[in-house]
Amino acid sequence: MADRDTGSLVDFFTKLFDTSDFPARWHCGNWTSLEGWIHILADTATFAAYFAIPAVIAVFAMRRRDLPFPRVAWLFVAFIFACGATHLIEATLFWHPWYRLSGLFKVVTASVSGVTVGALITTLPRALDLPGRAALSDRLEGEVKQREQARRELANRNDDLDRFASAAAHDLQAPLRGMYLLAGFIEEDEAESLSEAGREHLRQLRERSLQMQRMVRGLLEYSRSGSGGVELERVCTRDLVQETWKQVAAPAGFRLEIDGHLPDLEAPRAPLQRVLQNLIANAVAHHDRDQGSIRVGANREGDAYRFTVEDDDPGIPPGSREHIFEMFARLSDGAVGDGMGLALAARDVRIQGGKIWVEPAEPRGARFCFLWPIGSGSSEQTTILG
Amino acid sequence: MRKLQTQLSVLMIEDDPIDVSALRRALVKRDDEVNLASASDGQRALEHLRDQGRRRECLPLLVLDLNMPGMGGIEFLEHLRADPLLRRSVVFVFSSSTLAADIDRAYDRQVAAYVVKSIDRDAFGDLADLIGAYARSVFLPAG
Numbered sequence: 001m002a003d004r005d006t007g008s009l010v011d012f013f014t015k016l017f018d019t020s021d022f023p024a025r026w027h028c029g030n031w032t033s034l035e036g037w038i039h040i041l042a043d044t045a046t047f048a049a050y051f052a053i054p055a056v057i058a059v060f061a062m063r064r065r066d067l068p069f070p071r072v073a074w075l076f077v078a079f080i081f082a083c084g085a086t087h088l089i090e091a092t093l094f095w096h097p098w099y100r101l102s103g104l105f106k107v108v109t110a111s112v113s114g115v116t117v118g119a120l121i122t123t124l125p126r127a128l129d130l131p132g133r134a135a136l137s138d139r140l141e142g143e144v145k146q147r148e149q150a151r152r153e154l155a156n157r158n159d160d161l162d163r164f165a166s167a168a169a170h171d172l173q174a175p176l177r178g179m180y181l182l183a184g185f186i187e188e189d190e191a192e193s194l195s196e197a198g199r200e201h202l203r204q205l206r207e208r209s210l211q212m213q214r215m216v217r218g219l220l221e222y223s224r225s226g227s228g229g230v231e232l233e234r235v236c237t238r239d240l241v242q243e244t245w246k247q248v249a250a251p252a253g254f255r256l257e258i259d260g261h262l263p264d265l266e267a268p269r270a271p272l273q274r275v276l277q278n279l280i281a282n283a284v285a286h287h288d289r290d291q292g293s294i295r296v297g298a299n300r301e302g303d304a305y306r307f308t309v310e311d312d313d314p315g316i317p318p319g320s321r322e323h324i325f326e327m328f329a330r331l332s333d334g335a336v337g338d339g340m341g342l343a344l345a346a347r348d349v350r351i352q353g354g355k356i357w358v359e360p361a362e363p364r365g366a367r368f369c370f371l372w373p374i375g376s377g378s379s380e381q382t383t384i385l386g
Numbered sequence: 387m388r389k390l391q392t393q394l395s396v397l398m399i400e401d402d403p404i405d406v407s408a409l410r411r412a413l414v415k416r417d418d419e420v421n422l423a424s425a426s427d428g429q430r431a432l433e434h435l436r437d438q439g440r441r442r443e444c445l446p447l448l449v450l451d452l453n454m455p456g457m458g459g460i461e462f463l464e465h466l467r468a469d470p471l472l473r474r475s476v477v478f479v480f481s482s483s484t485l486a487a488d489i490d491r492a493y494d495r496q497v498a499a500y501v502v503k504s505i506d507r508d509a510f511g512d513l514a515d516l517i518g519a520y521a522r523s524v525f526l527p528a529g
Contacts, residue, residue, distance in 0.1 A: 166483065166485065167453070169482075170453045170482055170483065173482050173505075174402055174482070177402075177404075177405070177482070177503065177505070178402060178404040178405075180505075181404050181405070181407070181408045181510075182404060184408075185407070185408075185411065188411070210505055213505045214505065217505070
């Protein structure tokens with residue numbers, strides 16, 4: 001039995017589950033049932049708790065990815081579970097004296113606990129640096145205040161800009177209206193004494209001042225187009241298109257065709273109507289004939305609806321397709337309108353997070369398309385020009 | 387029993403004399419019996435009206451611009467509605483503003499009509515028609 005005095009690690013591991021060298025605990029000493037079961041039940045209960053605690057910590061560590069020092073949490077899971085396991089084995093020793101297995105678990109528990117102590121000590125300085133809840137909420141409060149302040153400033157600036165735009169539009173329009181009216185007075189009063197050329201010049205003067213008034217009004221509308229109409233409502237786009245068609249008041253030769261089904265959707269009504277109105281009015285205004293048809297359609301495309309407004313005029317030359325959505329862009333000298341309609345439409349679509357473009361239609365014509373995100377409420381609310 | 391006014395008096399409160407001329411021309415074209423006076427801002431209009439009140443003249447129909455240097459249209463309406471002698475005045479607002487806020491502010495102060503100086507229609511002709519219809523068929527407060 002000399003080798004049993006020191007023993008060897010090989011023996012230890014090969015006979016890990018062997019119980020023949022030790023008596024079961026019941027037979028070691030003079031246990032009463034009560035004394036024995038106190039140990040057994042207490043160890044089992046401890047194991048149950050030491051199994052549940054790390055399970056809860058593990059769930060927490062997995063769900064809360066923002067947990068500071070997750071490594072420490074996992075070490076706690078390991079060492080508590082190991083402690084639990086040694087208690088369970090302790091309980092079984094009353095019948096199964098596998099003291100080697102019990103010893104192994106105690107070594108594992110001691111090692112994991114040691115590593116945890118090390119990790120805790122190295123983590124301590126960083127843990128002390130973590131801001132407490134009071135400090136965190138102070139910081140958050142400060143940030144909220146700052147944002148609130150910024151929001152108020154922006155709102156004030158928007159109000160200022162709105163007032164500026166209104167005042168500018170009024171002050172610019174008033175003299176233009178004056179010129180327009182005065183030219184009309186001369187036309188009325190001096191019609192007989194004026195030459196044919198003079199009358200023509202007056203007519204052109206009136207037309208130009210009218211054009212300029214429209215541009216000023218367009219600018220004003222453009223500056224305002226970002227604001228308002230941010231509330232979502234149920235919009236029946238079929239009704240909206242028909243209503244818009246009436247507003248556009250196209251000449252008698254023009255027809256509106258609705259392609260298939262137009263959806264009901266949750267949208268801010270005013271911007272959507274402005275886009276449709278500007279596209280339809282544009283199609284009618286730039287048509288080369290006194291009759292034509294405007295086709296409006298919509299298809300679901302992922303998270304958006306793809307609306308199309310298609311006409312049968314000569315279309316738009318390839319080089320102009322990118323510029324057509326810019327402010328005051330007009331493709332021909334004689335073109336009517338304020339040059340703002342498509343810019344307005346593009347701005348409204350952009351604010352909703354959508355996209356607008358134009359492509360050639362078959363056999364002739366232009367197809368304006370825009371993507372309108374579903375359930376889009378404007379996130380950007382601004383009245384800043386440009 | 388009152389009779390319909392034989393000649394309607396209109397006071398146009400408007401800073402732009404060309405606009406006043408344009409309305410006068412439109413009224414003349416329509417051959418209505420309308421007597422048009424003008425004031426270039428709210429303060430002058432109030433003075434004019436109170437002066438008329440002392441002479442026991444009827445309240446004129448008011449055509450009111452909103453944006454004016456000096457006392458603007460909305461402030462003028464505040465004073466008008468607070469004045470026991472002038473509060474019943476019938477007011478047509480005639481402004482280039484299409485802002486919903488301006489329109490609401492005007493109607494909140496009991497104006498009878500809000501006409502936009504639109505460039506797409508003959509706004510002065512429309513206003514003259516409206517005034518003519520009032521002159522022919524609407525009983526106005528005596529003051």
